[in-house]
Amino acid sequence: MIPSRYGNRGELWLSDGKRATRAPADEAALIARVQQGDTAALDELYRRHGDYVYTLCLNLCGNPDDAQDLLQETFVRAWRGLPKFVGRSSFSTWLYRITVNVTREARRRRRPEPVAAAVEPITAPEPGEVEQVRAVLARLKPAHRLVLVLRYSMCLSHQEIADCLRWSLSRAKVTVHRAKRAFKDEYVRAAQEDRTQP
Amino acid sequence: MKCRKITRMLGEYVEGDLPAHRRAEVAAHLHTCGRCRAEAAAWEQAQAALCALSAIEAAPERAVLMPAGAPTRAGWGFRRTWVGAGLAVAAVVLAVWLWTRTDAGPPRSGPSPQRIAARAHPAPLKPSPTGVIREAAPQRAPGPSPARRVAHRPYAPRPSARMTPSAPPALGAQEVPPALPEVVEPPAPAPPADAAEPESLVAAAPSPAIGLILLLGPPPEWAPLSSCQVEVSFPDRAKSVVEQVVERNPDGSPRAIRIACDNAGPEPQSRSQGG
Numbered sequence: 280m281i282p283s284r285y286g287n288r289g290e291l292w293l294s295d296g297k298r299a300t301r302a303p304a305d306e307a308a309l310i311a312r313v314q315q316g317d318t319a320a321l322d323e324l325y326r327r328h329g330d331y332v333y334t335l336c337l338n339l340c341g342n343p344d345d346a347q348d349l350l351q352e353t354f355v356r357a358w359r360g361l362p363k364f365v366g367r368s369s370f371s372t373w374l375y376r377i378t379v380n381v382t383r384e385a386r387r388r389r390r391p392e393p394v395a396a397a398v399e400p401i402t403a404p405e406p407g408e409v410e411q412v413r414a415v416l417a418r419l420k421p422a423h424r425l426v427l428v429l430r431y432s433m434c435l436s437h438q439e440i441a442d443c444l445r446w447s448l449s450r451a452k453v454t455v456h457r458a459k460r461a462f463k464d465e466y467v468r469a470a471q472e473d474r475t476q477p
Numbered sequence: 478m479k480c481r482k483i484t485r486m487l488g489e490y491v492e493g494d495l496p497a498h499r500r501a502e503v504a505a506h507l508h509t510c511g512r513c514r515a516e517a518a519a520w521e522q523a524q525a526a527l528c529a530l531s532a533i534e535a536a537p538e539r540a541v542l543m544p545a546g547a548p549t550r551a552g553w554g555f556r557r558t559w560v561g562a563g564l565a566v567a568a569v570v571l572a573v574w575l576w577t578r579t580d581a582g583p584p585r586s587g588p589s590p591q592r593i594a595a596r597a598h599p600a601p602l603k604p605s606p607t608g609v610i611r612e613a614a615p616q617r618a619p620g621p622s623p624a625r626r627v628a629h630r631p632y633a634p635r636p637s638a639r640m641t642p643s644a645p646p647a648l649g650a651q652e653v654p655p656a657l658p659e660v661v662e663p664p665a666p667a668p669p670a671d672a673a674e675p676e677s678l679v680a681a682a683p684s685p686a687i688g689l690i691l692l693l694g695p696p697p698e699w700a701p702l703s704s705c706q707v708e709v710s711f712p713d714r715a716k717s718v719v720e721q722v723v724e725r726n727p728d729g730s731p732r733a734i735r736i737a738c739d740n741a742g743p744e745p746q747s748r749s750q751g752g
């Protein structure tokens with residue numbers, strides 16, 4: 280089962296695979312205040328969502344420094360785009376969408392994925408060791424890594440992943456399934472490599 | 478149920494997404510098949526590893542990461558922005574250096590390139606308050622009005638907008654010096670006879686014939702080409718030189734010349750050339 284998500288301030292964020300994100304009741308008012316230029320409300324939004332956005336960035340790029348840059352860029356874009364936010368999706372989904380776009384652009388700006396990462400042996404990942412799991416994720420295709428992070432780190436449902444990536448629901452489901460299979464294969468391969476190493 | 482079918486469902490099985498009856502089928506198969514059981518164990522390990530990603534990392538405080546106030550690229554301290562800004566400044570400095578190096582002379586006081594009008598005539602030219610060369614008391618010949626003549630007959634030759642040193646003059650017998658400045662004649666297609674005169678030409682209406690030259694560089698060091706007397710005046714006391722005869726009268730006297738100007742010239746210059 281995908282673990283449930285509880286927000287920073289005690290709001291329940293269900294994540295049972297068919298869940299719908301339940302935003303805090305005052306979030307709409309908070310967003311309205313931010314849209315009017317209230318920086319204190321922006322601080323509150325940052326306090327609520329900053330950790331999640333940072334975690335998403337960290338799991339996608341794997342580097343804390345880059346994750347901080349992406350976090351900044353995400354909130355700057357969110358601040359600029361909030362006047363155009365009409366609430367068709369939840370604010371968190373909208374924010375994750377911005378994060379995904381920012382991360383993709385950063386990856387495009389960067390040099391291509393280092394080939395050495397695929398060759399470099401990694402230690403066998405053990406459940407609970409997030410860094411090692413990220414090392415396995417880094418071996419996957421970007422799309423697979425993205426959907427796995429959205430699914431297991433952000434605890435998004437298939438529908439939310441589809442909304443976030445502007446995909447169809449079926450495409451989101453199929454991609455998540457293929458990504459899980461790819462992760463499992465890489466995970467087993469990494470464990471075998473670790474066993475063969477002295 | 479075959480192993481292949483079971484294997485396809487193992488991902489959903491370990492995640493708990495299978496319906497109850499499918500789940501029971503898979504569980505029953507796993508009791509009997511060791512290979513599928515090993516595969517299910519691998520799925521469970523991968524699932525547990527993925528669930529480790531649900532740990533939320535603490536983001537840096539906004540006060541630490543970003544200054545208070547509305548977020549802007551500058552205000553929130555983008556490190557990479559400084560790289561771009563530095564490159565932009567370097568590009569500007571390089572451009573200024575190249576520009577000054579190309580000029581190779583005192584700084585220009587007026588806009589460059591300048592559009593000036595010039596016309597050579599045996600009679601001396603009088604300075605114009607508008608900075609446009611005019612002929613001084615020319616002998617008006619019968620025919621169309623001076624400005625219209627210019628509009629109908631711009632300087633010849635006019636094969637291209639940019640005059641290069643290799644371009645031969647139309648009627649000038651002498652060679653063009655190699656270090657000509659970039660002299661660009663603005664494209665001036667001849668309007669129909671009843672068309673309105675260009676404003677720049679109308680402004681120089683007292684001259685019997687006016688041409689427009691766009692100067693893009695300092696005047697070269699060269700010898701004048703023809704016998705003519707030219708007096709050029711610019712509001713910013715620019716210096717002018719005769720550059721090339723581009724058209725001659727039937728008697729051989731120059732009718733149209735090109736001039737180059739140097740805005741840094743100390744005072745208006747009048748030159749008389751013998752050729």
